[in-house]
Amino acid sequence: MDFNHSDERRMLQDTLHRYLSDNYDASQRANSVGHAQGFSEEIWNDFAELGVIRVLFAEEHGGFGGSGFDIAVVFEELGRFACVEPLMASGVMAGRLLSELGTEEQKALIGDVIDGKLKIVPALEEPQSRYDLDVVETTAERVEDGYRLNGTKSVVIGGPSADKLIVSARGADGLQLFMIDADASGVERYSYPNLDGYHASDIALVNVALPASACLGASEAVLSGLEAARAAGVTALCAEAVGAMEAAKDLTVEYLRVRTQFGRALGKFLALQHRMSTVLIEIEQARSALINVAGHLSAEPFQRDKHVSAAKNLIGRVAQLVCEETIQLHGGIGMTEEYALGHYAKRLMMIDHQLGDVDYHLERFVGAMQRESAREAMS
Amino acid sequence: MDLNYSADELAFRDEVRSFLKENLSQTLSEKVRLGKRLSKADHEEWHATLNRQGWLAINWPEEYGGTGWNAVYRHIFEEELCLAHAPRTMPFGLFMLAPVLLKFGSKVQKDHFLPRILDGTDWWCQGYSEPQAGSDLASLKTRAVRDGEHYVVNGQKTWTTLGQHADWIFCLVRTDPEVKAQEGISFLLIDMKTPGVTVRPITLIDGGQEVNEVFFEDVRVSVANLVGEENKGWTYAKYLLTHERTNIAGVGFSTAALVHLKDVCAKQMSGGKPLLDNPYFAARVAQIEIDLMAMATTNLRMIAKAAAGQAPGAESSMLKIKGTEIRQAINDLTRRAVGRYAMPFVSEALDSGANAQGVGPDYAAAASPSYFNNRKLSIFGGSNEIQRNIISKAILGL
Numbered sequence: 009m010d011f012n013h014s015d016e017r018r019m020l021q022d023t024l025h026r027y028l029s030d031n032y033d034a035s036q037r038a039n040s041v042g043h044a045q046g047f048s049e050e051i052w053n054d055f056a057e058l059g060v061i062r063v064l065f066a067e068e069h070g071g072f073g074g075s076g077f078d079i080a081v082v083f084e085e086l087g088r089f090a091c092v093e094p095l096m097a098s099g100v101m102a103g104r105l106l107s108e109l110g111t112e113e114q115k116a117l118i119g120d121v122i123d124g125k126l127k128i129v130p131a132l133e134e135p136q137s138r139y140d141l142d143v144v145e146t147t148a149e150r151v152e153d154g155y156r157l158n159g160t161k162s163v164v165i166g167g168p169s170a171d172k173l174i175v176s177a178r179g180a181d182g183l184q185l186f187m188i189d190a191d192a193s194g195v196e197r198y199s200y201p202n203l204d205g206y207h208a209s210d211i212a213l214v215n216v217a218l219p220a221s222a223c224l225g226a227s228e229a230v231l232s233g234l235e236a237a238r239a240a241g242v243t244a245l246c247a248e249a250v251g252a253m254e255a256a257k258d259l260t261v262e263y264l265r266v267r268t269q270f271g272r273a274l275g276k277f278l279a280l281q282h283r284m285s286t287v288l289i290e291i292e293q294a295r296s297a298l299i300n301v302a303g304h305l306s307a308e309p310f311q312r313d314k315h316v317s318a319a320k321n322l323i324g325r326v327a328q329l330v331c332e333e334t335i336q337l338h339g340g341i342g343m344t345e346e347y348a349l350g351h352y353a354k355r356l357m358m359i360d361h362q363l364g365d366v367d368y369h370l371e372r373f374v375g376a377m378q379r380e381s382a383r384e385a386m387s
Numbered sequence: 388m389d390l391n392y393s394a395d396e397l398a399f400r401d402e403v404r405s406f407l408k409e410n411l412s413q414t415l416s417e418k419v420r421l422g423k424r425l426s427k428a429d430h431e432e433w434h435a436t437l438n439r440q441g442w443l444a445i446n447w448p449e450e451y452g453g454t455g456w457n458a459v460y461r462h463i464f465e466e467e468l469c470l471a472h473a474p475r476t477m478p479f480g481l482f483m484l485a486p487v488l489l490k491f492g493s494k495v496q497k498d499h500f501l502p503r504i505l506d507g508t509d510w511w512c513q514g515y516s517e518p519q520a521g522s523d524l525a526s527l528k529t530r531a532v533r534d535g536e537h538y539v540v541n542g543q544k545t546w547t548t549l550g551q552h553a554d555w556i557f558c559l560v561r562t563d564p565e566v567k568a569q570e571g572i573s574f575l576l577i578d579m580k581t582p583g584v585t586v587r588p589i590t591l592i593d594g595g596q597e598v599n600e601v602f603f604e605d606v607r608v609s610v611a612n613l614v615g616e617e618n619k620g621w622t623y624a625k626y627l628l629t630h631e632r633t634n635i636a637g638v639g640f641s642t643a644a645l646v647h648l649k650d651v652c653a654k655q656m657s658g659g660k661p662l663l664d665n666p667y668f669a670a671r672v673a674q675i676e677i678d679l680m681a682m683a684t685t686n687l688r689m690i691a692k693a694a695a696g697q698a699p700g701a702e703s704s705m706l707k708i709k710g711t712e713i714r715q716a717i718n719d720l721t722r723r724a725v726g727r728y729a730m731p732f733v734s735e736a737l738d739s740g741a742n743a744q745g746v747g748p749d750y751a752a753a754a755s756p757s758y759f760n761n762r763k764l765s766i767f768g769g770s771n772e773i774q775r776n777i778i779s780k781a782i783l784g785l
Contacts, residue, residue: 135747136656138726143659162747163727200746203594203732203755210746269523279772328719335762339521339770340546340598343591343762350592354759357722361729367667 011299013081017073020063021081027058028089034348037205040092045169045199046207047093055095056124064099069107069118076302079240080247084298087251090351092205094129094166096244102128104237105174105185109225114187117172128187129170130237131161131211139364141176141234146213148179148186155179155223157186157194157216165362167209168199174224175213176234183231185224192216204358205351235309239316241363243305246298246323249359253291253330256352260284260334263341280337287333294326314376317369324366327356390684392463400463407471410436416472418739420647422753424595425474426739427510427552433474434507443505444481447489451501458693461634462686469639470646477549480504480511484557487574487623491615500576514544514558514577514601515624522773524559525568525621529603531560531575538562538575538613540583540606546767550586550599553579559620566618574620576612583607593756594734628769635703635768636686636710641679644717648672651724651750662724671723675716682709701781704774711764711771722758725751732756 013021031051040048055061063078065071079100086095103121106114106128120126137143146159157177164173170190177184188195194216199209225233264275264284274280301319304312331353335342342349360366392400415429437443445461447453456464468476476482481504488497503509520527529542540560550556556577563571577584583606588596615623652663652672662668689702722729728747735743736752745752765771779785 133727138655138657140658163730165730198746200731200733202730203759204730206730208731268519269521269526279775332762336765336770339766340516340763343759343766345590345592345594350759354592354755357755357758358730360723361727365723365726367665367671367723371665371667 013077017077017081020059020078021085023058024060024082024085025088027054028085028091032089032091037090037092037351041201041205043207046166046201046205047169051091051093053124055093056122061095061099061124062122064095065103065118065122066107069103069115070122071118074107076240076243076305079243079305080298080302083244083247084251084254087248087253087355088255090205090252090255090348090355092207094127094169094206096241096248097129097164097166098127098170100244101130101237101241102174104240105130105224105233108233108236109185109229110187111221111224113221114224126172127166127170128172128174129164129166129190131164131167131170131173131175132234133162133164134160135162139368141238142183142231144176144178144183146175146177148177148184150180151217154217154219154221155186157188157213157218159213161211161213163202163208164211165202165206165208167197167211168207170209173211175211176230179227181227184227185230185233186218186222187224188213188216188218188222202358204355206358232309235313238363239301239305239312242316242320243298243301245359245362246294246301246319249323249327249356250291250294250298252352252355252359253294253327256330256334256349256356257284257287257291259349259352260287260337263338274337283333283337287330290326290329294323297322310376310379314373317364317373317376320364321366321369321373324360324369327359328366331356392459396459396463399460400467403464403467404471406440406442407467407473410440411471411473415474419472419474421749422737422757423739424597424737429739430474430477430552431507434477437476438505438507443476444485446482447485447501451489451497452505458690462690465634466639466642469643472643477510479513479548479553479557480509483513483627484511487557487614487627490626491574491619491623495611496576496614509554510549510552512547512550512553512556512579512599512601514547514556516546517543518545522770524624525572527559527561527572529558529560530564531562531573531608533562533610534607536610537607538610540575540577540603540608542603544601544603545589545598547586547599547601548597550579550601551588551596555579556584556601557614559624562620563618569621571618572620572624573617574614574623575608576614577603577606577608581606581608591760593760594732594737595756595760597760636682636689636706637714637764638679638683638686638710641682641710641713641717644714644721645672645676645679647750648717648721648724651721651754654748654750655724655726657726668720668724671720675713675720678716679713682713685709701777704769704777704781707768708765708771708774714764715758715761718758718761722754725754729755 060082062071063073066074106118121128132141134145149156173188173190175186175188194214196212197209201207265273267274297319301315304315334349335353338349341347444453445456445464449455485504488500517527531538531540556579558575558577559572560575561571562573583604585602587600589598590596653661655662657665693699728751731746733743733745736745
């Protein structure tokens with residue numbers, strides 16, 4: 009048993025940590041948040057140069073990593089600096105879909121993704137889909153030479169800066185995925201910032217004409233490909249959350265040390281010490297849940313998805329605790345936009361709204377648990 | 388024991404309902420229901436509407452233009468306003484300053500300021516907290532030094548709610564730095580237009596600007612604007628805090644928010660069915676409704692006591708803690724209910740009368756901002772930690 013990261017991963021984490029310390033302060037973050045497409049070109053290119061995107065891909069696809077722990081070290085650092093660049097969408101989710109389901113021609117695009125030249129973003133969810141990836145009303149109509157797509161995708165994170173989109177649609181063959189150019193005729197993007205500083209788009213697809221070659225994977229493989237991509241995406245979100253929790257905790261502990269009321273430091277009040285201790289215990293639980301999901305990312309799908317739901321549920325609960333307690337322990341100052349705590353608090357809460365919230369994953373976990381116990385009863 | 392309102396009280400409730408039906412515009416109540424930021428004009432419109440009816444100063448004696456209602460009537464009135472999604476009546480002049488003036492102010496101050504509060508001439512704000520004096524309010528440092536017939540005020544206040552709209556500010560200032568903290572504080576009324584007063588809005592994490600910093604630089608204030616005696620301000624402030632805590636439970640706000648939440652749940656789909664059909668979500672909503680039912684009765688128990696002439700004491704701390712926890716929990720569920728639409732943040736769409744388009748259903752835009760904004764409930768008006776200290780001391784005797 010060894011809970012230490014390998015030397016290569018530690019080096020990557022250190023490099024990224026140093027880079028963000030030097031280059032992602034409050035004003036740089038404000039640049040990215042304020043950018044019309046929600047990212048900084050410079051930062052993105054640096055990520056590519058540092059190998060931060062490459063490490064999210066397996067060697068067979070031109071990367072040098074791609075495991076759950078590779079994703080975890082990168083996203084923990086991004087979370088610690090409240091980074092809003094859409095690396096999860098492009099590097100992790102779309103990357104997985106391409107690796108799992110892409111044709112050779114489509115996989116050939118991975119090189120440009122790794123080099124930071126191309127952003128491919130999954131556009132899967134719809135106004136009525138809530139967190140289900142298989143509730144899809146977008147239609148793919150078979151026409152001569154290809155397909156015609158119609159439908160709406162909503163709150164597509166990374167949408168504003170996407171060069172290409174991977175969209176899900178329902179056709180004669182069932183659920184299918186298609187790669188489309190983000191500025192293709194019939195694709196209308198309405199872009200906006202999210203509360204946490206990420207940017208997203210609602211995307212209308214109106215008679216978008218596609219060649220047959222735009223299709224990703226055979227229809228029967230689509231759902232399992234989507235689940236694999238979601239598992240990787242959840243791993244990234246959980247790591248990002250743990251990084252944000254650590255940062256919020258550090259800010260709060262420091263504040264409790266320096267803020268004086270009633271003639272002594274806030275940190276000397278027993279009631280507040282105990283609450284901060286609870287926060288620390290829960291963050292350690294979150295870190296363990298992250299290790300569990302990262303360590304099972306390449307396990308068989310049933311085990312993997314059980315850990316995905318366990319981690320997303322637990323980390324969603326802890327994220328809320330950390331958000332609410334760190335704001336409360338700060339008092340009014342924790343609610344000001346000028347102070348960094350709020351950025352972490354908002355990100356922690358918004359992570360719950362990506363790829364399934366606490367309740368969604370609890371329900372999925374219950375389903376897995378019930379199937380497991382039914383199986384045991386049979387044998 | 389009788390859990391029901393009397394016939395008179397029920398008749399009064401009907402009267403309030405029909406008044407609201409005729410006088411609260413749909414435009415205004417929709418803004419409140421959807422959690423939009425209200426403009427100064429919105430607040431002033433509602434203030435004037437209530438004033439026309441003579442239902443503005445619900446805790447003032449009749450001789451000064453108040454309603455003279457007892458605690459039960461006030462409760463019924465406030466609850467009906469919440470349920471109808473009326474704007475919150477601005478409390479600073481009406482419910483915070485006025486009780487202090489009525490009890491400790493001079494006749495000249497009462498005759499001058501009270502009518503101006505009623506007719507909306509003066510918008511008041513509260514100058515209590517300072518950067519270094521939050522929970523420990525008595526450590527405030529803003530100085531007022533006597534110079535002939537004036538005080539010269541220097542210092543800074545913060546978290547001044549809607550101070551950007553205010554004409555006047557009532558302030559706690561230090562007039563004697565030599566004595567024990569609580570004994571050197573005075574209660575001063577300051578015209579915001581006086582030279583040396585600067586207001587700087589603070590942007591909060593919900594993107595709104597409802598609180599401010601207020602700076603005082605050599606601000607000259609006539610001694611006529613001192614309330615009561617010099618160095619007795621702490622006593623007046625404590626008196627004010629007990630008045631600030633009427634309706635502290637916010638049962639009406641919670642009840643209205645729960646109705647709104649259920650409406651959202653009926654419209655949001657989960658797995659092809661309305662969200663309230665999802666047993667996980669339904670359980671969360673049920674849990675809160677159960678808590679709120681009990682809270683409503685706890686609140687009425689305290690109100691009955693107050694109506695019988697027993698002043699609310701440390702019990703109001705219980706109401707504040709439980710009441711704010713429930714309100715925050717409902718905000719949390721509304722955020723959860725809207726699913727991924729909790730993320731988009733088109734700030735302009737939340738502004739009163741703005742044309743900016745939000746994203747997703749109309750009720751989604753304010754879900755997360757309201758969740759974050761109402762983190763303030765457990766921080767302001769004496770944080771919930773301070774309330775627990777009060778309970779430990781005053782009720783438990785620890």
